[in-house]
Amino acid sequence: MTDPIAHTDAGPAAPTRRELNKAATRQAITDAALGLLRSKGPGNFTVEDIADTAGISRRTFFNYFSSTDAALASIVHGFLDNAIKQLRLRPVDEPMLESAQAALMALADPRAVAPLAELFTLTQQSPLMSHTELEAWDHCRAQVFTVARERLAGTPGAQDELYIHALAGSIISCGKAAMEVWFSRRGPDLTPASLAELRQLLIDAMALLATGFNTPAPPSATRSS
Amino acid sequence: MTDPIAHTDAGPAAPTRRELNKAATRQAITDAALGLLRSKGPGNFTVEDIADTAGISRRTFFNYFSSTDAALASIVHGFLDNAIKQLRLRPVDEPMLESAQAALMALADPRAVAPLAELFTLTQQSPLMSHTELEAWDHCRAQVFTVARERLAGTPGAQDELYIHALAGSIISCGKAAMEVWFSRRGPDLTPASLAELRQLLIDAMALLATGFNTPAPPSATRSS
DNA sequence: TGCAAACTTGCACATAGTGTAAGAGTGTGA
């Protein structure tokens, strides 16, 4: 904010020292949390454990995250924020579903999905998706909603709130559905073939939204199986 | 609440004393929680407050609910469990979306929505939907998924996991969308006209899922506005 | 260099959530 040095958005990194430190601490925390999740299993470690492993105080942990759950869900947040970023890069006159599909394609990438896949496999044995994880998806839904509203603001009589809400929610649900199916089929498999299947699932899911669920027979299943 | 004289319970339930007591306690807790939410606002009361108001011990509270949030979300749970019950009453050969729509129609009823509407208006000022509330919707989604899978198990080559996951998730999302739009338009208005609008929104939302979101123009908005 | 802002940390404290064992209420068969 009080930064005379220009904000190099597209540039490499945030130059100031403070930001680097904060990012490093944040990373140390999530690394520690993920490590403990690996070694001890979900629910078997405390905030203090994470803080000790990350080399910070318990209090500092809470300066970054509001709970262990939130620290782990930051992985999901990172993934989804990236998705939103991709979505916003799409031309504004492109149909929403095509934009969504394109944004998701960009994320069916080993580097992006790897942390998510590990988190998923590590917490899958746990009853169901953690509260904070659900919240992360809902946060993403809200952002998709915003994007959709911005786009449709141009069209004439279309201040159709229901359409936008339903669209945003359904995009998220279908994205989630594709991921769930993929994980349940492939587990932590990140081979090109597996990622190709993920991409196909995402395409199929978006296609379902485009054409509707009333297609008499489910559209001859996915070619990917 | 330890009242030996039971009152008229209409219905085929097994009215053993223990079950009645438990149900009464449970009700006392949610009533107390809702009352405190009304009087003090979200986040401004503790489990102990609820327990005191309900006339039970703090420990007993935790025998029923795992958090204040969960106690309040039981309202949402009740509503959605009811929806699932309605859904299961539909003939198994009916298309899912029609069943969903019919089940939702049955719940656009003052008695069913009133608690939900109040909870919504009381927590709306709060940042966003509570964790446990999201969990309640997700639980409902899982049940819709189960129903859909049971139904489509009969059809020949349709073990299409993606279709079922996407359908269940989208139904929930669109139901939520309709409710959100309704609440934002009408607030806690439960007049017949308002409920008719809710019904129309639910119908429109399900229609979107049936025909797809690619309808060139949003389908001439809702007739209800 | 020195000041101001931002960040970290230790401490105190209220609250959340759980295990345990004793007590009170409830169902059941003799």
Added chain:
DNA sequence: TCACACTCTTACACTATGTGCAAGTTTGCA
């Protein structure tokens, strides 16, 4: 009607969570 088993409630103790606060440390900047 009583006695016994079962279930639910409660008090207590204890660990963990989350936050306010003030003092200490690091970073930015003139």
